[in-house]
Amino acid sequence: MREDSTIIVMGEDVGRYGGAYGVTKGMIEEFGEKRILDTPISEEGIVGSAVGSAMTGLRPVVELMYVDFVMLAMDQLANQAAKIRYMFGGQISVPMVMRAQGGTGRSGAAQHSQSLEAWMMHTPGLHLAMPATVTDAYVLLKHALKLSDPVVFLEHKMLYTLKGDLNPSTSPSWGQAAILRTGSDFTLVTYSRMVHRALEAAERLANLGIQAEVIDLRTLYPLDTETINSSV
Incomplete structure (x- = not known):
């Protein structure tokens, strides 16, 4: 403003x-x-x-x-x-x-x-x-x-x-999903609060030897289908 x-x-x-x-x-x-x-x-x-x-x-x-x-x-x-x-x-x-x-x-x-x-x-x-x-x-x-x-x-x-970084130089992420955790067994695609739950679930699965990839969509429109398709 x-x-x-x-x-x-x-x-x-x-x-x-x-x-x-x-x-x-x-x-x-x-x-x-x-x-x-x-x-x-x-x-x-x-x-x-x-x-x-x-x-x-x-x-x-x-x-x-x-x-x-x-x-x-x-x-x-x-x-x-x-x-x-x-x-x-x-x-x-x-x-x-x-x-x-x-x-x-x-x-x-x-x-x-x-x-x-x-x-x-x-x-x-x-x-x-x-x-x-x-x-x-x-x-x-x-x-x-x-x-x-x-x-x-x-x-x-x-x-x-929550607390986080408010650096004005951070690159825009509009329309770009973020891969927060890599994994080769299956993919969790999520957004908003469920991102935190998905990361918790992925950590528990890792203890069982199951590697989950976690994708945070960030925007639902536009939707980053390229990142989703590349993962699954």
Whole structure:
């Protein structure tokens, strides 16, 4: 945001409260209320406002508290944000990022623990990133903010308690899967929080003499099928 004055942040409690998981803590003090916008509790209104802002030259970053709530905004996300570039023949773009956290891990119950990435992945016009580590979250988000198309950026709950390298010179990994462990017996293809579980499983299997290769997809759209096919 220091480098690009067009970036704004929108969402419930992203300002004074600092976000549901503290991601935007301290940002309103640095960038002010015109760029860090607390919104009403209306996911459709939040995403719709972001779509309009993006169409008129801003780069909004929307935070939804839980990915479950994206269902309240799917008309704006799937019918507007994802389609506008194609409806207008590429003359208008929607450079926005919608952040949300999803999946299980903190006893969020039925309406706060869903994994809806398959829905996002199969919505033409949307990019989808699901980082497993702090470093990947940092690098992928920086890249997402440079794209001209809408990006859905889903974070797992454990990510907020991890630590990692935030080196600005780290190479972009958009659309590139990472082979985190090599193995010749079979391949575990995964993403987000399950990357950590897969690595744990691979370590246990290694103790039994079974060598598993672990691939972290990092982005589900674009999907790095070349790395997957080369492994299997």
